[in-house]
Amino acid sequence: MFDAAPVRGTFRAVESPDDVLELMDDGAEGVVALVRDAGATFLAPIYHELTAVLCTSGTPRSHIGIVSREFQVPCIMGCSFPEGEPAVGSDVEVDCSGVEGVVRG
DSSP: OOOEEEEEEEEEEOOSHHHHHHHHHHOOTTEEEEESOTTOOTTGGGGGGOSEEEESSOOTTSHHHHHHHHHTOOEEETOOOTTOOOOTTOEEEEEESSSSOEEEO
16 A cells, blocks of 8 residues: 554454444544455544554555545555454554555454
């Protein structure tokens, strides 16, 4: 996507607008959001608060990739978890400083 220093945050799957509404109430600061749809637009109200975005589909030219660049939010597109997704609420590091983004838990 774009070079960004590693960041740490709390892993959270954001599956629906209801999840976004909950984060609007609770605050999304420090959240590393996992989304599955690269065209998802429902993150818009909280994008400015997110620490990073992980998307399991799409490319850097997908909606999520474009918005992440505009907001300068580190983002990994086509993210996979060969050893399983981190547990919700776990602390993760998102490193977009190299050729490929890396998630460390």
